[in-house]
Amino acid sequence: MTTMQRELRLSLNQTQRVRLQSALQQLEEMTSLASAITVVADTIPVNHEDSILKGHGTSDLNGEVVATLCGVVERVNKLVYVRAQRARYKPEVGDIIVGRVIEVAPKRWRLEINFSQDAVLMLSSMNLPDGLQRRRTAVDELNMRSIFVENDVICAEVRGFQHDGSLHLQARSQKYGKLERGMLLTVPAYLVKRRKQHFHHLENYGVDLILGSNGFIWVGEHVDMNGENHILADQVSREDMADKSCVGQVTQEVHERITPLEIRTHICRVANSVRVLSALGFNLTVEVIVDTVEASISLNTDIKDILAAEFYVQTAEREVQRRVSLSRKKG
């Protein structure tokens, strides 16, 4: 129960503890996880007559396969590897990630993405705000801070590895770029599985949800992708107008930029739902997150109480029910 103790210091009462334990036990039985847990230097039992491939987190000692990580042993055909629970994110080409800018360097930004090294986003591998395809000039380089500055949160795609092992990103689409007016959550990277869609617009709540493969999750106010350039142009023209005309228009503009309270509460609700799911160690898919949010609304749970003991236990029980019904459908 490490994750729980680490992220939420809950005080469960007696009945809640019993309920939680029974729920977790049922989950454990369904996955038969307990047998596969391994610790550094444990021998992993393999059938030596079959040829096996030793994968990540394993090494060879006197002809035995030995784990070099703590985690869960996974077997895929011949391949045997250890999946560590608290290890860092391991990028793959094409992953959609969320990161934070830590440095503006010549022609590039450096991003923290929970990888063992910093990721690099080259100026040349992203679309410019004016949307034109052209060579990047020295002027563009000087204006880099007008695009992203330090501590901005960015969404991008993994482009590939350089020969020296450093990681390059790209942001060649309208959907990538700076993320504003929202919250960044960090969860263990293994909880986010690679899927077709990582960008989600929760229409009921007016919230954008980006599940970065690196375990960084963005919950923010919905931004209309197509309209963005339009808005930008709009702002420019308005600023021109504001220069000329009265103060009233300026205040109106400021007013429009403020995220309404309703959206803010929705953002917090979604964010807390993600937190409780990650504390329980459940995979984060948009369906499960929306499910949790809806449950919290239908149970009249306060936003802050989503992180309290009662909802935590209920979430665990709901997951059991979900998996039971899933297995029934399959069977």
Place this chain on the structure above:
Amino acid sequence: MATNPSTYSPSQSSERKQLQQQRRRLFQETDWTRFDGRGFQQCRPAFLKTGAASAASGSAFAAFGATKVIVSVFGPRESKKAMLYSSTGRLNCNVSYTAFSTSIRGQSSDHKEYSSMLHKALEGAIILETFPKTTVDVFALVVESGGGDLPVIITCASLALADAGIMMYDLVSSVSVSCFGRNIVIDPTSEEEACQDGNLMITCMPARNEVTQVTLTGEWSTAKINEAMELCLDACSKLAEIMRSCLKEAASAPS
């Protein structure tokens, strides 16, 4: 206060010396009970727990009797720019003491060498080739110093490294013994360390039967060293079992 101020003697320190000498005499005899009622070959009860610090990539807490240590591991993260390219990872260790770790406040600063000793003890166990260009930082904080600090720090650090998901050949466990005249005493407390004749610390990887560090100080005879080493290695492998069960317990979290 003395009524006559013309002469004075540093009475307190001489008193302390006397006390120590008395203890020393006691230690030369073959049969005596230790301060905490243990036998000569009994270690202090070990309490280990991972996940002590939430901000770190991995962390562990260890309490061996009065000695309490928190170790946090950060990384692997990108090395500082000033460092040159290296195909293997770097290990950076730091040991610090809290101001209240000893009975007399602020008297625990003479452990400068612990950082490098911790580094030496761990670097053999970590597979540094798996994270080129990057650094792993290990920060150990001694909350309470109750003797045998370094072995506890090393044991706790290896647990924290395992918790952080850093590739290692094996867990590292460490045990020290003190020598008093004819006696060998395992896992000494700070009172015992204060009047020991010699000290031996062994750091090893029990599953692979490899020793990563041996530190020997003071007067020893060859026969004694052999005896002490065997004692240490045996204790190390038993300690590693406790570490394993601790990690196993932590790993069976809901997933």
